[in-house]
Amino acid sequence: MKDLTGKTVIVTGGGGGGGIGRAVCRRFAEEGALVAVLDRDAEAAQTTAGLIAEAGGKAQAYAADITDYAAVAETVAAIGHDLGVPGVLVNNAGYENGISFNELTEYLIVSRQNLDGVLKRLERDNHVIRVAHPQDGRARLVRLTAQGREF
Template sequence: MQQFTGKTVIVTGGGGGIGGATCRRFAQAGALVAVFDMNLDAARAVAASIVEAGGKATAFQCDITDRAQVDAAVAATEAQLGPIAVLVNNAGWDVFKPFTKTVPAEWAKLIAINLTGALHMHHAVLPGMAERKAGRIVNIASDAARVGSSGEAVYAACKGGLVAFSKTIAREHARHGITVNVVCPGPTDTALLAGVAEGAPNPEKLLEAFTRAIPLGRLGQADDLASAIVFLASEDASFITGQVLSVSGGLTMNG
C-alpha cells in the first residue's frame, strides 16, 4: 500500500540498523525519504539501496547535536523533497556501565544525542507542520525509560525525558493535527547492542541472557521496529497520539 506517496519523511540515524530498516519501509510505501545521519557514507548507502529498489531517498549529513546543522539539513530537505510530513527521531547512543563508573563527559554526550538532539529536530520541524496543520512524529525511546535498566542510568534518564516531552508536545500540537508517539525498543539486534555487549566481561553470555529473558524467545530485529514506526506515522494511527508502544517481544508488559 503506497499510503505515503509524495510525502517527505525524515529519519535521523537513518544510516544505522533500525534507522535504515525504517527508511526502506517508508520508501516501499511511496515516501520521499530523507536519510539523516552524522555518518554521510552510511546515509548514502541506505539511500542508494532504496533507489536501487525503485524508491526515492536522499542522504543528508546531520549531527543532531549541532543546531546549525539541523537547520541546514531540514532546509535542504524541504528544498529538495518538499514539506516534511513525518519526522522519526531515531538517532541514539549509549554507554553500558554502572552510573558511578561514568564521568560527566559521558553524561554530556548521552544527553546531547539522546535528548537535546531530538529537541533540535522538533524545534526545526514543528513550526512548518503546525502551519500546514498536519504532521506525524515518532520518537524512538527505550524500554529503559519505562522500567529502568542496570548500566544505562543516564541513557534511561534521557529516554524517560523524551517520553515526557513527547506527551507534552502531543498535547500542545493536537489542535494542529499533529500526532506525536513513542516507540520503545527492547533488546534489538543492532550495532548499538553489539557495542553494549562488547563492553561486558562476557558478551556472548550477556546476549544469551537478553534472549532468554524475552518471552517470544529472540532478540528484536530492525524490521520489527520499522513496522511499529511506520504504523504510528500512517493514517491508520490518525487517532493515536501521546502514546508509548513497547516493541520488546514481551520483555516488559506493564501498562
C-alpha cells in the same frame, strides 16, 4: 501503513548503525515516501539511500550531527528544497557520548520549539487536537482527528 506517495519523511539515524534506521527508511520508501536519510555517518546514509534507489524507491542522503542545531537547521532547509516540506519525522538517532547540562538544556528548548511548530501546523490543518490530560492539568494529550487518521 497508508499510502505515503510524495510525502517527505526524515529519518534521523537512517544510516542504520543498528539496522533499525535503515529498516525504517526502507519501509517508508516502500510506501512511496520521499525519504531523507539523515545520519552523522555520510557513507552510511548514502548506503541506505542507495539501497532504496536500487529497490525503486526515492531517497537522498544527508550528513549531519543531530546535536548540532545549526547543522540540523541547514540540513532540514536543504531537505525542504530537495524533497519538499517534511511531513513526517522519525527521531531514531541515538547519542552515546553524553552532553553537558547546558547543551542538554539548549537542545530541549530547541526540540520543544520545533515540535511545537509541527504540532501547530497539524492543528491548523485539523489533523490533531490537544486536550488536557485528565490527571495532570498542566500536560496536554495530542489526539488524531478523523481527518488526521485519514492523512
